[in-house]
Amino acid sequence: MHVPASYGSYIYGWPSKYDQVFWPLTVDQGIWFCEQSGFIAFIRDFDGLTDGERGAIKAYLEKHYQGPLDTRQKLALLEAVYVLREKPDDFRNKLVRVLARWYQDLGDHEKANQLRGQALAQMREALAGDLPEPTRLEYVYVSCNYDVLLGNTTAKDCMPKVKKAIEASTDKDPDGYAAYLGTLLDDTARITRGGTLDPLPRDKGG
Known part of the structure; x- marks a missing residue:
């Protein structure tokens, strides 16, 4: 089995970041x-x-x-x-999102977005309960992306909720997870209904 070599923080800037x-x-x-x-x-x-x-x-x-x-x-x-x-629920949700990104990269956007709809339903249910703060931030952000992509809402409607969650976070580290999500949020406004979850031109990464 091949084990990938070491990597850097640049992977968090690749397009799969929109699925986290x-x-x-x-x-x-x-x-x-x-x-x-x-x-x-x-x-x-x-x-x-x-x-x-x-x-x-x-x-x-x-x-x-x-x-x-x-x-x-x-x-x-x-x-x-x-x-x-x-496996715990958070693993299963991540599995569905990983599969969605794979199918998108294979060109099967219908399957990818079907899986994103499944992941979105799971995240909504989880957000109704208690979650560790990083998981809650992750789900709020990704749910907004998916809601816009799937035509459930507009970026204008859901982005303020993500901003509010980020501002309320106890993670005030400028290099922390909340700050990282804040740097991605403007891209949510560029997501269009249907199609691919790549609001910016792809030029690298996975």
Whole structure:
């Protein structure tokens, strides 16, 4: 399995920032795949499975896996295998957003935005409860992007809510997460309904 080399903060400026998912999960090296067994997972997420998870995944793969797989088939298998794993809600939401970015990059905007709609519903439900502040900020920001993209609201309507959440944050570090989201917010005004979640011309990154 290939392990990506070290990286810098520049990855947080790549277009996947609008989904708040990042390299290496957005590239081939971020998905580890065993061609022999069919087991697939995000990088460094092969360990720590319970006996129940192992049994369920083994049974699923014996019934459904037939390699080799192309990229779309790997993504479908990744999603199916993670259904069988015991993961917290925030992980599952990130998984859906990672898949959305993958399908967008593959040119399947309908599938990408369908997944974003699914992630948006999850985030709305989570925001109704208690969340760690960084997760709440992340969900408020990404929800605004998705609402604008999917035509549920306008940037003019949802951006003030994001600004209010950022201003209310206890994270006052100028290099912290709240400040980082603040630097992205102007791009939300450039998101157009439907299509791709790349409000600025893409010139690099994932």
